[in-house]
Amino acid sequence: MLSIVSLAVLLAVSGVQASIPVPWTLPTTYPNLTACAALPAQYSCENTTVLTNSCCNVVKGGLVLQTQFWDLYTGLENEGQLLPKGSWGIHGLWPDNCDGSYDQYCDLTRQYDPDPSSGITPYKGPSVRTFIEAFGRWDLLEYMDTFWINQGAPNADFWAHEFSKHATCTSTFDVACYEPGYKEHQDVVNFYETVTKVFQMYPTYNMLAASGILPSNKTTYTLAQITNALYSQTGAVPYLGCSGNGTALDEVWYFHHVLGTEQYGHFKTLNSTTPSSCQATGIWYYERTPTSERLVTY
Numbered sequence: 001m002l003s004i005v006s007l008a009v010l011l012a013v014s015g016v017q018a019s020i021p022v023p024w025t026l027p028t029t030y031p032n033l034t035a036c037a038a039l040p041a042q043y044s045c046e047n048t049t050v051l052t053n054s055c056c057n058v059v060k061g062g063l064v065l066q067t068q069f070w071d072l073y074t075g076l077e078n079e080g081q082l083l084p085k086g087s088w089g090i091h092g093l094w095p096d097n098c099d100g101s102y103d104q105y106c107d108l109t110r111q112y113d114p115d116p117s118s119g120i121t122p123y124k125g126p127s128v129r130t131f132i133e134a135f136g137r138w139d140l141l142e143y144m145d146t147f148w149i150n151q152g153a154p155n156a157d158f159w160a161h162e163f164s165k166h167a168t169c170t171s172t173f174d175v176a177c178y179e180p181g182y183k184e185h186q187d188v189v190n191f192y193e194t195v196t197k198v199f200q201m202y203p204t205y206n207m208l209a210a211s212g213i214l215p216s217n218k219t220t221y222t223l224a225q226i227t228n229a230l231y232s233q234t235g236a237v238p239y240l241g242c243s244g245n246g247t248a249l250d251e252v253w254y255f256h257h258v259l260g261t262e263q264y265g266h267f268k269t270l271n272s273t274t275p276s277s278c279q280a281t282g283i284w285y286y287e288r289t290p291t292s293e294r295l296v297t298y
């Protein structure tokens, strides 16, 4: 058995996070769902009775989109901000309303976005990175710095944007759901955990590669080829986004209704409610510049 002393020595010798104190207890990130056990389980947007507890069910933002990017570069390569080789990147987890419309920046007391949409005051406080550190979640930070990569600005700016613009409109991340005993930014860290969990349901790069669809600057693909590859693994048609007038694949959105909470509940994959912006044939799925990528091991 590893004693306390030898653990400390190991950390010191390996040099890994040696300057970081190892606390004996860490604040928890989960909400208080005690009241939920007594309630009926229903999927968001499919409920046949009124969902009375907005902490137990996603009553606001119940059409949930897990969104990903295929970026070719970050613009901050010289600072080491690189894309994960063999993987798409995380965009976010978006709360559309059941009818496909959406709200944004629903709680300005949780506005951490340094570069928000017009009309919203930019945030100038400590980075959301420090929120995650306060919960000791170095694992989560490392994962986010690997797969949740910004373009033209630091990663944490992007994470802050996604929380403040979108997560504040999802009922199960409301501060009230963490009472009693809410710890500041518990909701933020809990959202980031949830985003990475749902992202891992959809390894887009691998699903496409398994059907022979690999990034190429020589061959194009059809929309049907790309759609069928993803449909065969998810049972649903995601939204596929293309730039360059529909010629260059760069986005995918997976649609869901959620039973229970967004944090821990079941995600049912659904067909997209948004038509693809890609043309039917001649779609490029470009190779990235090798110097914009790094090898990752997850």
Ligand SMILES: *[C@@H]1O[C@H](CO)[C@@H](O)[C@H](O)[C@H]1NC(C)=O
Pocket (backbone or CB within 6 Å): 032, 033, 034, 035, 179, 180, 181
């Ligand atoms: C959770 O909230 C309920 C009230 O709904 C309360 O009785 C219970 O003590 C809370 N649990 C914790 C762990 O705080």
Ligand SMILES: *[C@@H]1O[C@H](CO)[C@@H](O)[C@H](O)[C@H]1NC(C)=O
Pocket (backbone or CB within 6 Å): 047, 048, 049, 050, 051, 052, 059
């Ligand atoms: C489903 O739940 C929402 C949120 O509580 C409510 O507004 C809506 O009326 C419910 N739908 C039905 C058919 O009861």
Ligand SMILES: *[C@@H]1O[C@H](CO)[C@@H](O)[C@H](O)[C@H]1NC(C)=O
Pocket (backbone or CB within 6 Å): 244, 245
């Ligand atoms: C998109 O199409 C429009 C009209 O055909 C054209 O003017 C524009 O240059 C095209 N843009 C790109 C990026 O190909």
Ligand SMILES: *[C@@H]1O[C@H](CO)[C@@H](O)[C@H](O)[C@H]1NC(C)=O
Pocket (backbone or CB within 6 Å): 236, 237, 271
């Ligand atoms: C989803 O889309 C596929 C392909 O267009 C279609 O065959 C299927 O019936 C759709 N599923 C539902 C539930 O609408």
Ligand SMILES: *[C@@H]1O[C@H](CO)[C@@H](O)[C@H](O)[C@H]1NC(C)=O
Pocket (backbone or CB within 6 Å): 072, 217, 286, 287, 288, 289, 290
């Ligand atoms: C492939 O083409 C894209 C888009 O023009 C470019 O950004 C990228 O550097 C190219 N990749 C390679 C490996 O040539």
